[in-house]
Amino acid sequence: MMSFRKAVTSTALLLVLSAAPALAGDPIRTIEILTRPQAAQPQEFQSVQLIAQEWRKLGLDVNVKVMPWEQMSDVVWYQRDAWDATAWQMVGRPERSDPDEIVYNLFHSSTAEKGYNFIGYVSPEYDAVAEAQRKEVDEAKRKELVFQAQELLAKDQPNMMLVHPKQSFAFDKTVWDPASVVNQSGIGIRNTWTFLSLTPLGEKKDIVLNSADNVQAINPLYISGGVDSWVFELVYDRLARVGPDGLPKPWAAESIEWTGDKTVTVKLREGMKWHDGQPVTPEDVKFSFETAVSGEAPMYAPFASNIEKIDIDGSNITFTLKEPSASFVTSSLAKINLIPRHVWEPIIEDLKTKEENAESHQEQTPIGSGPYKFERWLTNEEIVLSANKEHFNAPKADRWILRIVPNVEAALGMLRSGEINFLAEFGGDPQVLIDAAAQDGDLEVVSTVEMGFRYIAFNNRRPPFNDPAFRRALSAAVDRRLIVKAAFRGFAEPSNSIVSPALSFWHNEAVVKNFETGGEVAAKILEEAGYTLDGDRLHYPGDQKETLAQQ
Amino acid sequence: MAHLKAALSRTLQLALVLWAVVTILFLMFRLMPGNPMAAYIDPTFTAEQQEALMAQFGLDKPLWEQYVIYLGNLLQGELGQSFRYREPVAERILALLPNTLILTFTSLIIAYAFGILAGAYLAWRRGSAVEKVAIPIVLTTRAMPEFWLGMVLLAIFSFWLGWFPAGGTRSAGSDYGGFWGLYTSPDFLAYLALPALTLAIYSQGLPLLLMRSNMLDVMKEDFVTMARIKGLSTWTVVVRHAARNALLPVMTSFAIAVGYQLQGNVVVETVFSWPGLGRELVRAVSASDYPLAQGAFLLIAVVVILMNLIADLLYSLLDPRVSHA
Numbered sequence: 001m002m003s004f005r006k007a008v009t010s011t012a013l014l015l016v017l018s019a020a021p022a023l024a025g026d027p028i029r030t031i032e033i034l035t036r037p038q039a040a041q042p043q044e045f046q047s048v049q050l051i052a053q054e055w056r057k058l059g060l061d062v063n064v065k066v067m068p069w070e071q072m073s074d075v076v077w078y079q080r081d082a083w084d085a086t087a088w089q090m091v092g093r094p095e096r097s098d099p100d101e102i103v104y105n106l107f108h109s110s111t112a113e114k115g116y117n118f119i120g121y122v123s124p125e126y127d128a129v130a131e132a133q134r135k136e137v138d139e140a141k142r143k144e145l146v147f148q149a150q151e152l153l154a155k156d157q158p159n160m161m162l163v164h165p166k167q168s169f170a171f172d173k174t175v176w177d178p179a180s181v182v183n184q185s186g187i188g189i190r191n192t193w194t195f196l197s198l199t200p201l202g203e204k205k206d207i208v209l210n211s212a213d214n215v216q217a218i219n220p221l222y223i224s225g226g227v228d229s230w231v232f233e234l235v236y237d238r239l240a241r242v243g244p245d246g247l248p249k250p251w252a253a254e255s256i257e258w259t260g261d262k263t264v265t266v267k268l269r270e271g272m273k274w275h276d277g278q279p280v281t282p283e284d285v286k287f288s289f290e291t292a293v294s295g296e297a298p299m300y301a302p303f304a305s306n307i308e309k310i311d312i313d314g315s316n317i318t319f320t321l322k323e324p325s326a327s328f329v330t331s332s333l334a335k336i337n338l339i340p341r342h343v344w345e346p347i348i349e350d351l352k353t354k355e356e357n358a359e360s361h362q363e364q365t366p367i368g369s370g371p372y373k374f375e376r377w378l379t380n381e382e383i384v385l386s387a388n389k390e391h392f393n394a395p396k397a398d399r400w401i402l403r404i405v406p407n408v409e410a411a412l413g414m415l416r417s418g419e420i421n422f423l424a425e426f427g428g429d430p431q432v433l434i435d436a437a438a439q440d441g442d443l444e445v446v447s448t449v450e451m452g453f454r455y456i457a458f459n460n461r462r463p464p465f466n467d468p469a470f471r472r473a474l475s476a477a478v479d480r481r482l483i484v485k486a487a488f489r490g491f492a493e494p495s496n497s498i499v500s501p502a503l504s505f506w507h508n509e510a511v512v513k514n515f516e517t518g519g520e521v522a523a524k525i526l527e528e529a530g531y532t533l534d535g536d537r538l539h540y541p542g543d544q545k546e547t548l549a550q551q
Numbered sequence: 552m553a554h555l556k557a558a559l560s561r562t563l564q565l566a567l568v569l570w571a572v573v574t575i576l577f578l579m580f581r582l583m584p585g586n587p588m589a590a591y592i593d594p595t596f597t598a599e600q601q602e603a604l605m606a607q608f609g610l611d612k613p614l615w616e617q618y619v620i621y622l623g624n625l626l627q628g629e630l631g632q633s634f635r636y637r638e639p640v641a642e643r644i645l646a647l648l649p650n651t652l653i654l655t656f657t658s659l660i661i662a663y664a665f666g667i668l669a670g671a672y673l674a675w676r677r678g679s680a681v682e683k684v685a686i687p688i689v690l691t692t693r694a695m696p697e698f699w700l701g702m703v704l705l706a707i708f709s710f711w712l713g714w715f716p717a718g719g720t721r722s723a724g725s726d727y728g729g730f731w732g733l734y735t736s737p738d739f740l741a742y743l744a745l746p747a748l749t750l751a752i753y754s755q756g757l758p759l760l761l762m763r764s765n766m767l768d769v770m771k772e773d774f775v776t777m778a779r780i781k782g783l784s785t786w787t788v789v790v791r792h793a794a795r796n797a798l799l800p801v802m803t804s805f806a807i808a809v810g811y812q813l814q815g816n817v818v819v820e821t822v823f824s825w826p827g828l829g830r831e832l833v834r835a836v837s838a839s840d841y842p843l844a845q846g847a848f849l850l851i852a853v854v855v856i857l858m859n860l861i862a863d864l865l866y867s868l869l870d871p872r873v874s875h876a
Contacts, residue, residue, distance in 0.1 A: 070585030070839055073592055090594075105594035114598035208723045214834060216636050223593075224637075298603055302595050356607070360637035376726065379646040380826035384724050401723045405824045409702065410717050413710040419717055 024532045025540025028464055029548060030061040033456070034075070034086035037066050044087045044454065046487035047162060051456060054477045057519050058526065059538030077118055081461050088159075091226070092167075092186050092452035092500075097246035098330035099506045102498050103149050104130045107158060120461040121158035135324040137261050142326050143506065150497045150508040154515065156468045160456040160475040162483050163492035164500045168430040168447040170437060172421040175204045178444055180396065184244045186451030186502030190424045192233045193244050196371055196395050198422075205398040209424040210405040210414065214380045218366050220337035221297035222359040227402075230424070231383055234400060235275075236337035236368035239266055239285065240329050246451075246503050248329045252280070252338055252369070256329055262308075262321040264328060270315070273390060274340045275373045282312045287341040289319075289332075296351050296358040303335045343367050371395050380404055416440050430491045449493050451500040463547060464540065469529035476515075477522035565856065572852045573845075577621055580841045581614065587634045587839040608634055621845075630849075631842035635835070640846035644828065648850075650720060651820070651827035653734065655812045657743060658750030663805055666755045670762025670801075671794045675785075677767065693756030697815065701749045701822035708745060715745050718824030746823040750815065754808065758801050765797035772796075799869050806862040810855035 035041070035048040045066070052062040067075070076086050096102060104111075108130050111117040129152060133145035153159075167188040171181065177200075182193035190209075198207055216224040220236050223229075241251040250256050253266045272280035291297055292304035306325050311318045321328065343363075351358055366374045371393055372385035385400040403420055405411045408427045414420045416436065426433055430447060437443035458465040458474070465471060480494030493500075496515040499507045530541025540546065587608060588601060605611045609620065624631060630640035669689075673682050692700075709717040716722065720733070720742050727733035769775060770793050778788045817829035828847055835844035 068585070068837070070589050070837060073589040074584060074586040077589070077592055078586065101594050114601065116592075116594040116596065206724055214831075217638075219637075222637070225590075298600050299595075301600075302597060356632075360632065362638060378826065379643070380831060381719055381721075381824075382723065399724055403719060403723060403824070404826070405718050406821050406830060407718065407824060410705060410822070410824065413705065414717050417710060417713060417717065419723070 024534060025542055025544035026546035027534065027537045027539050028060060029546050030063050031055070032063045032065050032084045034065050034067055034072050034083060036069050036072060036087070040068065041087075043165070043487045044089070047454065047483050048087050048456075050482060050486060051160075051478050054519065054522075055474060058473065058477055058522055059533050059536055061537070076457070080118055080120060081459070084459055084462060084465060085160075086457050086459075087454070088457045089454045090452050090498075092450045092502075093229075094184070094187060094191070094242035095330055095335050096451055097186060097242045097503060098248075098327040099146050099499050099503065100134055100327035100331060103146060104134055106498065107149075107153065119158055119457045119459060121156070122460070123152070123156060126152050126156070134326060137258060137324055137326050139326075146499065146506050147508045150499060150511045153498065154496055154511045155472075157458075157471040157475045158460055159458060159498075160471070160478075161495040161497065162454045162456065162480060163488060164449050164451070164453050164495050164502065165488060166430065166447040166491040166493070167450050168426060168433055168445055168491065170415060170423040170426070170433060170443050170445040171198075172415065172418070172442055173444045174442045175201060175421045176207075177201050181444075181446070182244050183446060183448055184242075185246045185504075186449070186500055188448040188450070189446045190230075190422075191244075192241065195234060195397070195400055196393055199396045200398075204421065206401055207397045207399070207422055208401045208403060208420045209422040210403050210411045210420050211425050212404075212406050212408065212411070212427060214404055215377070215383055215402070217359075217362055218374065218377065218383075219359065219362060220339045220366070220368065221291065221300060221361075223299040231385070231402065232337060232366075232368075233370075234372040234385055235366055235370045235374050236339070237272070237280075237370045238334050238337060239268075240334040242330060242334050246505070248334050251334075252285075253333070256333065259318070261324045264319045264321070264333075266317045266319070266333070268315045268317060269392060272369050272392065274343075274369050275367045275388065276340070276343075278340065278342060280338065280340075280369050282315060282317050284341045285317055285338060286310045286312060287345065288338045289336055291339065291344065291348060291358070292336055294348060294352075296348050298357065299359065300336060303332050306332070338369060340367055340369075372400050375399070412436055415443065429489065431489055447491060449500065449502045451502045453495055453498065453500065454492075455495075463544070467529065469525055470531070473522040473525040473529070473531075476517050476525060477519060479517045561860075565860070568856060569853070572856075573622070573625060573849065574618075576845045576848050576852075577618055580836075580839065580844055581617075583839070585839045587841065590635065590838055630846040633835075633840055633843040635838050635840040635843065640842050643831070643843065644846055644850060647826060647828045647831055649730070650825060651813065651816055651829060654743065654746055654750065654816060654820075654825060654827060655809060658747045659754060659805065659808055659812055661747065661751040662754035663758045663801070663808075665751070666758030667762050667794075667798065667801060669755075670759040671766055671789065671797070673759070674763045674766030674770065674793075674797075675789050689756050689759055692752050693760075695753070697749060697753050697818045698822050700752060701746070701819055704745050704749055705822065716742050717745075718742075720826060746819050746825050749819050749822070750812065753815070754812065757804060757808065761804060762797060762801050765800055766793055769793045769797045799866075802869070803862040803866050806858045806865060810851075810858040813851045813854055 033048055033052060035045050038045040048064055052064050055062045072086065075083055105116045107117055107121050107126055109122040109127050112120050112122060126149065129145055129149045133142050133149065136142040136145055169188055169190045176198045180197045180199040181189050182191065182197055183189050184191040184193060195207060211227040213225060213227050215228050215231060217228055218231050220232055237252040239251060239253040240248045240256060243249040252269055252272060254269045255267045257265050259265045268282050268285060274280060289304050289307060289310060292300040306321050306323055308320045308322045347361060348358060351361065371388050371391045372395060373388050375384040375386050377383050381404055383402040387395040387398055405414065411423060411426065412433065415423045434445050437445045458471050460466055484490060484492045484494055496512045497508055501507045532539045588604060591604065609617060632638065633640050633643060636643060673685055676682055705717055708714050721738050725738060727736055733739050775788060775793050778792050816827055817833055820827040820830040832844065832847040835847060
């Protein structure tokens with residue numbers, strides 16, 4: 001039994017304590033960071049280990065949680081407030097040479113609930129810049145805005161940018177003239193331009209390349225796996241293509257001209273033919289864009305939904321847009337595959353009466369107008385395309401043969417033994433590849449800085465990650481050169497911007513240069529923001545409580 | 552009458568086992584962490600697209616309803632449409648099955664032919680120096696992991712000596728017109744050699760050791776002693792009398808091995824880029840492609856169950872002492 005006096009004093013003490021200004025908030029709970037397993041993603045796993053180590057030095061208790069991609073993406077995407085931080089990556093694609101997709105979709109508040117802004121970054125200031133760059137047709141002015149977006153992100157650090165990895169590919173230089181290989185900026189030498197210009201030196205005239213994953217579909221109305229796009233970019237033409245320098249070039253169009261801030265006039269190239277011999281007409285072009293928004297090709301819909309109407313005048317096609325769109329040429333004209341109306345119109349009409357859409361329609365022989373014709377597809381084994389010699393940019397090679405090789409080591413062995421002559425995918429250590437090439441003598445390896453990037457996504461919804469100062473400190477705690485060296489063995493560029501240095505026009509170099517990192521920098525940011533260390537445990541500033549349960 | 556009853560109860564048992572397999576398969580993939588939508592996550596993936604996909608895949612319905620639809624479809628022989636490839640599961644499985652079957656049977660026939668002969672020989676040479684060397688070798692090869700063995704064979708015969716190609720079923724861009732044209736071409740046989748050899752080395756241990764121990768038992772039997780006393784040649788005694796009797800359990804083990812081998816192919820198909828069912832199965836599981844994974848597993852389960860049944864029937868056929876009454 002407690003005595004009366006004791007009870008009074010302890011109550012009084014409690015009152016005094018709660019009335020006095022708190023010296024520190026609660027200790028920060030154990031922070032969890034997600035990564036994929038070492039076996040699947042050695043560089044990511046290694047990076048996360050290094051990062052966790054640096055964060056612990058700040059007084060945080062960090063738990064690294066390893067999950068396979070299927071599970072990790074499920075948590076991050078569908079349980080948006082159930083995680084703290086996760087490793088993530090964005091891969092390079094030709095159409096991402098225009099910064100709009102990344103600048104807008106990853107950070108605009110409209111995509112926070114169900115789109116790619118899964119980190120829940122909400123900033124009206126950023127929204128305004130992201131919207132403005134989307135509409136600004138004047139390139140110089142738009143560049144200003146894209147630079148501004150990069151500065152805002154550097155200040156807020158909604159993500160912790162790590163590196164832009166280097167992609168390494170190799171080819172047999174006794175089969176292909178090394179001068180004919182095209183290195184597309186931010187993509188590397190495995191690209192459509194290379195497959196068109198590779199010039200044989202001797203008797204071997206077939207490009208034989210590998211891919212680790214199977215081809216899912218060769219369907220101009222379905223955006224399926226990454227490997228599939230290598231195939232349909234060759235079989236189908238587009239009005240424009242992203243050039244080796246990352247900027248869009250007219251392709252099936254002879255010219256592309258902005259005739260107002262919402263109108264683009266395209267002149268279709270003369271004399272083009274479908275692989276079945278029929279001529280390519282402006283009506284085919286119109287049909288291709290209309291099919292994208294017909295409801296039968298939902299994955300292509302976002303790339304054509306800004307088009308209000310399409311008018312045809314002779315060989316001129318005029319696109320009228322609903323909203324001004326600076327990236328229209330790259331994200332729509334260089335994205336939508338041109339498809340023959342005589343083939344697809346009956347199919348689409350039939351599909352409209354059915355439950356499934358055009359994504360599940362696989363043609364026996366896909367008919368495009370592109371530089372390669374479809375020949376044969378052996379399930380999970382190989383795809384054979386043959387050169388379309390009548391094309392306006394006919395390939396120098398005879399055939400393009402894609403072999404499916406899930407075994408990485410075997411793919412390198414095959415390159416050395418001549419079973420393949422272009423290594424289009426290599427999941428192993430790039431140094432192994434370079435050593436093998438040095439030993440072999442017949443191979444050439446080309447490494448290119450990607451436009452894609454690796455990063456740590458912070459869950460901006462959850463304290464303490466909702467505090468920009470906390471995010472800034474955690475990001476600053478890790479010297480990116482350490483990640484480059486230890487996790488990527490030198491095959492990467494340190495990053496602090498979502499726009500890769502490979503996209504030199506849009507890349508804001510100052511943002512990366514002025515980024516100070518190190519344990520002391522981080523500790524100082526935390527101190528200034530009011531975080532305190534009690535012993536070796538970091539506490540929230542002020543009287544902030546830990547609202548999330550310890551996991 | 553007794554036979555009819557036995558057959559009936561047997562069929563009922565089969566149906567029950569199949570139903571259990573089907574149900575476990577259904578639940579297994581849906582309760583596993585992961586989501587088939589993961590493959591589509593992209594900056595341009597909108598909320599409407601996500602809903603449309605869920606509806607298209609039938610994942611917007613409650614679990615029990617999905618289960619009822621799935622069972623109903625199965626009863627009509629409908630395996631559904633693959634999420635990943637957007638094509639009927641049955642078509643995809645049928646396209647890959649011949650490659651897997653030809654690899655399985657080639658390797659098993661080699662393994663059993665070798666295992667039976669070597670097993671009989673080792674039993675006959677019991678206690679000799681040959682046996683002392685051979686048995687540890689057999690046990691070692693039996694214990695080697697398939698992927699490791701496959702990589703070693705690749706390194707030696709393909710990358711070092713250059714005798715065999717490293718992956719696929721035919722040389723790049725070759726066209727053999729069809730099924731038989733391909734399977735009878737020397738090109739195909741060259742591609743088949745290494746994966747079949749890997750699987751054969753991996754599988755020869757069981758028939759070899761089984762044959763040897765059976766032989767040792769049989770050789771102690773009276774009728775063998777009798778044959779020896781009759782003055783028959785050793786060859787006749789070993790082959791015509793002992794081996795024929797020892798063969799029985801080995802033959803039934805073949806049927807069961809076919810079922811197991813279908814799963815064992817998974818690794819070898821990946822190492823040798825062999826376009827078979829096993830590789831597809833792994834891909835389907837990791838991509839949460841429920842219909843395809845269910846279909847492939849179901850096929851393998853059916854083969855295992857059928858092969859067990861055949862083994863049983865074979866036993867009673869070959870050895871009248873075994874009965875199912």
